[in-house]
Amino acid sequence: MNLNLEKLFYCPTHEWISIEQVGGETIGTVGITSFAVEQLTDLVFMALPKVGQTFAAGQEFGEVESVKAVSPVYLPVAGEIIEVNTPLVDQLTILNEDPYTKGWIVKIKVSDPSQTSALLSYADYQKQCSSGH
């Protein structure tokens, strides 16, 4: 699967979410961007949520730790965790190599699809990254 990065939504805090409709439900797949992975470098640990947990938009749902620091990971829109990419925990290199496909972190049942309108477009996110943040 090759994601079209221009069709994803982004958070200023460097998470991405892809949205798809599955059997009447809005399902979101969430990860962190290659810019975030590059900034973190030397990843050593990832804490993931449990299936069934619910989070508000912008709420911390996990953390990724590098040698230098620990960074929280925020959920772009509100939802319930329906799947967790557990192999990541033992293979953080996946994040380095492929943050947009194999490196997805969680899938969620999106509570309110309209919340994506508050997120950044690819162009806006690129603009933010090129300013170094």
Place this chain on the structure above:
Amino acid sequence: MTTSLRTTPLHSWHVSQKARMAEFAGYDMPIQYTTIVNEHQATREKVTLFDISHMGRLRFEGTRAVELLDHLLTRRVRDMQIGQIRYSLVTNVDGGILDDVLVYCLESPSGRNYFLLVVNASNRDKIVKWIQPHLADYPDVEFTDVTDMTAMIAVQGPKAIETCTKLLPPSATKLEYYNGKVTEQFGKPCIVSRTGYTGEDGLELIVRAEDANRVWENLLLSGRQFDIQAAGLGARDTLRLEAGMPLYGHELDEQTDPYQAGLGFAVQLKDRTFIGSDAIRSRKADGSLLVRVCLMIEGRRAAREGSELYDMDGHRVGRVSSGTFSPTLQTPIAMGFVPPALAAVGTTLEADIRGSRAAARVVPLPFYKRK
């Protein structure tokens, strides 16, 4: 904001290498050029260069310079031989640590003896201010802050000495550990010392600011056969932590005395008085003060500065002063302060890491020792 920061003579080189730059002690410094782990391992296995020009360099000359320094430092200066370097501390009247320093006893090519104090960048202004009022009592002492007119480069790693053999006279590359001398590098003055802050063998070079880039480039060229690379402050921190070396502002501060910090070796109280000696004497006997320990943390999450430490009954007993994930040991390591009763090697504590507890075992210092 960047414009207000101080820069070292090597600043434009760091920027040209696209190093990740950040403010440290008022300087715009390279944190990493590649990744921290890459630069850390290169230092442990090969050789790296660090720009440490931000460290403060203070020169004392004059017949009474030795008296002045003996009054200011926790370790005796008057018996130092030319070429010797000592790790020492500057303490306040309460015995709290104002800075940890290296004292160099040197002889200039013209045969003049002087002392050099290498101080932490973050403490340079404070230490200069601390020294100033004492100068009046030692009028013959010529005190000069030579930081801005010089640069300082650390060459560290198992290949550090070989890297320098082509560039420095044999007398400089054959120096004993914690010895230094004034020498020349291609006809330009240079102070070389067998010192470092990484736990590896190596040299530190002090050169004139205008020679810094040439020396740096020469070192890169000479070390190319060993895959030499530059390393930033990120790796410097993980390296010193593995080597069990304290960092001012973390393990050391004005509320902490040398014995608490485990730096008794840097204090000589017998037959001496210096600023803070009385207080240090009584604090040494005070068993209620927290002491520094090295900790290995269970799991993969690092207990970082500020992480609280608990005993097995759940009482809060201390806190972590520095912590990271050790690239060499592949486990989280930390230093922290706990009551002496809980400081014995083998004691198990718990560290609170952002709301969850992880076992923290007291281990001997250092975490890493080179073979």
